[in-house]
Every structure is written in structure tokens, then in C-alpha cells.
Amino acid sequence: MANGETVASETPVPSGTAAPPLAPGLRLNLSLMMFLEFAVWGSWFVVFYPYLKGKGFSDEQAGALVGNLALGAIFSSLFAGYIADRFFASEYMMAVLHLLGAGLLYWMAQIQDPSEYWLLFSVSLAYSLLYNPTLTLANAITFRHVPDATRDFPGIRVLGTLGWIAVGFLIDVLFASGGTTADTNGPLLLAAGLSVILGLYCLFLPHTPPTAREGDAVPFLKAVGLFKDFSFAVFFGIAFIITIVLAFYFTCTGDFLKEKAGVGRIGSTMLIGQVCELIFLPLLPLFLWRLGMKWVLALGMLCWGIRYALFSVGGPEGLPFALVIAGVALHGFCFDFFFAAGFIHVDNEAPRDIRASGQALFSFLSYGVGMWLGNLLAGKLRAVYAGDWYHFWLVPCIGVLASLTVFVLFFHIRGRKPALEEKEIPIATSPDVYSAEHQTRIQSGEAGIDV
Secondary structure, X not given: OOOOOEEOOOOOOOOOXXXXXXXXXXXXXXXXXXHHHHHHHHHHHHHHHHHHHHOOOOHHHHHHHHHHHHHHHHHHHHHHHHHHHHOOOHHHHHHHHHHHHHHHHHHHHHOOOHHHHHHHHHHHHHXXXXXXXXXXXXXXXXXXXXXXXXXXXXXXHHHHHHHHHHHHHHHHHHHOEOOEOOOOOHHHHHHHHHHHHHHHHHHHOOOOXXXXXXXXXXXXXXXXXXXXXXXXXXXXXXXXXXXXXXXXXXXXXXXXXXXXXXXXXXXXXXXXXHXXXXXXXXXXXXXXXXXXXXXXXXXXXXXHHHHHHHHHHEOOOXXXXXXXXXXXXXXXXXXXXXXXXXXXXXXXXXXXXXXXXXXXXXXXXXXHHHHHHHHHHHHHHHHHOOOOHHHHHHHHHHHHHHHHHHXXXXXXXXXXXXXXXXXXXXXXXXXXXXXXXXXXXXXXXXXXXXX
């Protein structure tokens, strides 16, 4: 949302009018979509690296195969956003991608010989090209249909975290043999089955037709045009850097916990972060209401810096190890208050007809390029600071705090003028679009409530 934004409504909605409540049926529909979306991802991704190692793939091969998910985000998210904004209803596109993805997951489960590395690389990359756009589309569908994104999105998105946690326990129950899943392709087969279920379920999601009109500029190019707003460019640039730092966490925390503190149950220890994410995500609307978007984003960034500072000095010979666990727990706070809030900010700022492309652009820079570069940088720094965790974690800590300083100084939320091509009726809004008086945006016609 932004000042002066337009809506396809017959009548202007007065400033300060409370958004209507989210219908329970719609909440359940969208929440189950999020649950399955992240259950598909979590059912195979978290155990894929040890599975590959157990099958005899080298570290370099396993790392490249895991990195395919980031490559998929780089190459496919923007293209999917363009199609969803221009040609294809989002729910139908999600259905096709998940059903095709199910077949590729099943194929991946059958390729278990290191001599077939390049075949597995090709199939896993193809799957990543199909799966990554569904993350963007799930967000776009949710934002299109909830009455108030700031209020309603976190409560729906938290079901994705619950899906990730639930399937993590499920794969241990179903497939762990001798304490490991390294010898079974069961998680990939489970992911394929869940992908089929989600693909069919997508056919029952709210209808979300394209919003761009004939003769409009390519939505992606219009989304890139958002960089003309200096503060929005600052936000995207900082998000890009933060995602590089996020890759450090996912790539190296397991080795850090094992090497520095002798933690054996790495998976369940790191699950503490997801549990905290589950707790804090429903509270995000309250923080947005009390602090505003800028300071919620800044608080999330500060927690990144604190977490890496704790990692840097924590451990047996440093601060109490409980503080390292506190750093793991901060993952939930960091993710919710920067990335979840960031998706809301993109939806608030992007014109209605390019919101899917705006979300895709955010995913491209963060989950795509940022995560990919972060994996490469983390690997190089591990080689430079072999065994020296203090200096290793100090690098991302300093990077986050420098980025936070830039963000606080140069990021300002300003109302944007509605695009001339959005021939819709403007509504008055309060000076702070993230204050208690959230505006209501109602889309006319079959699309129903729009955000």
C-alpha cells in the first residue's frame, strides 16, 4: 500500500476505514496452500546434501546440486512473474508447475549413481526452475485476496513454517534408519507425493487472473522501474546483501555447531530457529503497527548482526554456549522481521498490475542471486578462516551492521503517485500507510477482495 494508491472500486473508501475481517474459509484455503508449499520444499531439501554424500557424490558435486535451488530462483522467478501478471491465472500456473515438478522429483529419486551426476544436475536444475516461481505465486495469490496484507499475511505465512517443521519430523519418523536418512530416497518420493497433492489443490484456490492489460509495458520492466524510487532501491540493495549473509547461516551453521561445540543433533538444534519463526510471525502485524515498516525491517537486520556476534564469540572457550543457541533462535526473528515484512513492503509499494513481478524481482535478487553468491562467498571464507570461527562470523556481522547504518540513513517510506495507466478511483489514506489506520483496497469483479 502507498499513499494515493488506486483501487478498482466503484466508490472511494474513506481514510481510516478498517479493512473487513478475513473470511475463515479463505484463511483456511490460503493457509493450507502455504503449509503444503513449504512442506514440499522441507521434505527433501534439508536432507538432500547428506543423502548425496551417502550415495557417494563428492562434496563439490553435492554442493552444486544443492545450489541448483538458488540458480532456479535466478533464472525462473522473473519469467514466472511476467506470465502471472500478463497471461495465466496464478492458481492454474501453480498447479501446472507443481504437477510437473512432482514428476521431476520422482526422477531425481531414481538417479542414485555418482556416474550419473550430470543427469541428476540437469533434472534437479529443471525442478528448481519449476519450484522457485511457486514461492512467488503463493505470495502473490495471498496478497491479492486478503483484505489487509499487513494484518493478514503473517498469520497465513506462518503455516508455511509449520509445514516445514511438521515434515521435518515426518521424514525422521518414516525414513531415519540408524539415525540417518542418508541411505534412502524416501524424502524425495515424499516430496513428489506432496507436490502432486498441492498441484491438485491449487485448482481449488481463489481465482487470481492476470492484472496487466494489453498494450502495457512488460511487467518485469515496470517492476525494475520501481528502482527509480531511491528508498525502494535502497531496500532492494540491502535485501540483496542480507540474503548473502543468510546463505552463511544455512551453509555453515551446521559445521559450526558440530566443530565448535560438539553438537550431535544438528538438525533438531537448528529447528529452534523455525520454532521461533512460528512464534514471532503472527506477532508481526503488532510490531508493524507499533513501530512502522522501516523500524521493523531495521530491527530484523539488527538481530542478524547480534546473531553473528554471538556466533563469533560463543562456544566453550568464549561466552556460554547458551548464547550460541540464542543466536540460532534469533533466526526466526531475523527472517520474520526482514523477509516476511519485506514481501509485505513490496506488495505495498508495487502498482497492482505488476505485484507478481515485484515479488518475483524481490525473490530474484534475494533468494536467487544473493543466496547463490552467499554460498560461494561462505565457501571461500571457510577456506581462508579454516577453524577460525571468530573471524569467519565477524565478517557477516560487520557487513550487516554497515548495511543497517545505510538503511537507517537513506530508507524513507513516502507515498507514491498512482500510475496513470491505473485508471481507477484513488482513496485517501493516512500519512503513514503502516499506522493503525490501514486503508482498505477492494477490487471489483470476480477477483474479489484485493490487497
